[in-house]
Amino acid sequence: MAPRVVIVGPPGAGKTTVGTLVAQRLGTEFRDTDVDIERTAGKPITDIFVEDGEPAFRALERDAVAQALNEHDGVLAVGGGAVVAAENRALLAGHLVVFLDVGLADAVARVGLNRDRPLLLESPRAQLKRLLDERRPVYLEAATVTVDTGGRSPEEIADEVVKHVA
Numbered sequence: 001m002a003p004r005v006v007i008v009g010p011p012g013a014g015k016t017t018v019g020t021l022v023a024q025r026l027g028t029e030f031r032d033t034d035v036d037i038e039r040t041a042g043k044p045i046t047d048i049f050v051e052d053g054e055p056a057f058r059a060l061e062r063d064a065v066a067q068a069l070n071e072h073d074g075v076l077a078v079g080g081g082a083v084v085a086a087e088n089r090a091l092l093a094g095h096l097v098v099f100l101d102v103g104l105a106d107a108v109a110r111v112g113l114n115r116d117r118p119l120l121l122e123s124p125r126a127q128l129k130r131l132l133d134e135r136r137p138v139y140l141e142a143a144t145v146t147v148d149t150g151g152r153s154p155e156e157i158a159d160e161v162v163k164h165v166a
């Protein structure tokens with residue numbers, strides 16, 4: 001069993017929002033590794049980062065990615081940092097992987113005042129710039145398709161993603 005499509009990209013790319021719409025359009029289930037991790041840990045992602053540290057979160061994330069790729073046959077979104085681990089990129093090889101590309105201004109606007117992203121609690125604009133600069137090459141490496149999300153609605157983006165799904 002394998003996901004029909006895996007969605008990657010930085011925080012604010014719209015993975016959760018667009019992934020949910022894509023799943024609706026395909027008549028299949030949406031799954032988000034962040035939700036799986038929170039269920040396994042029994043607490044929100046912010047608490048995992050604060051109480052257990054980022055390495056503990058990344059270990060849970062590796063397990064969540066591997067498990068979801070094995071047992072989910074719908075649409076899968078992975079957290080924005082999942083592709084940083086080469087081990088996860090190796091697991092993604094051979095899948096249809098869509099990178100939702102987003103510029104700094106859009107990402108900042110979308111993430112806004114949301115307090116759920118522990119990496120963006122302080123200086124969100126500077127942190128997002130660092131994440132985008134560091135990770136853009138790995139998103140491109142992991143992806144088989146790149147979709148530009150700038151100035152487009154989640155519905156328009158979902159329509160484009162669906163076109164790539166067999």
Ligand SMILES: Nc1ncnc2c1ncn2[C@@H]1O[C@H](COP(=O)(O)OP(=O)(O)O)[C@@H](O)[C@H]1O
Pocket residue numbers: 009010011012013014015016017018080110111149152153154157
């Ligand atoms: N194309 C878009 N245009 C405007 N706002 C968007 C778009 N995609 C997502 N958003 C909004 O941006 C925020 C972050 O989206 P989300 O799907 O949680 O991103 P991710 O899962 O990639 O971090 C949400 O409030 C969402 O409603």
Ligand SMILES: O=C(O)C1=C[C@@H](OP(=O)(O)O)[C@@H](O)[C@H](O)C1
Pocket residue numbers: 009010011012015016034045078079080081082116117118119131
């Ligand atoms: O970019 C990251 O390292 C992270 C992104 C988050 O997911 P979203 O990309 O859905 O915000 C979540 O996995 C965690 O806060 C770490």
Ligand SMILES: [Mg+2]
Pocket residue numbers: 015016032034077
């Ligand atoms: Mg998300």
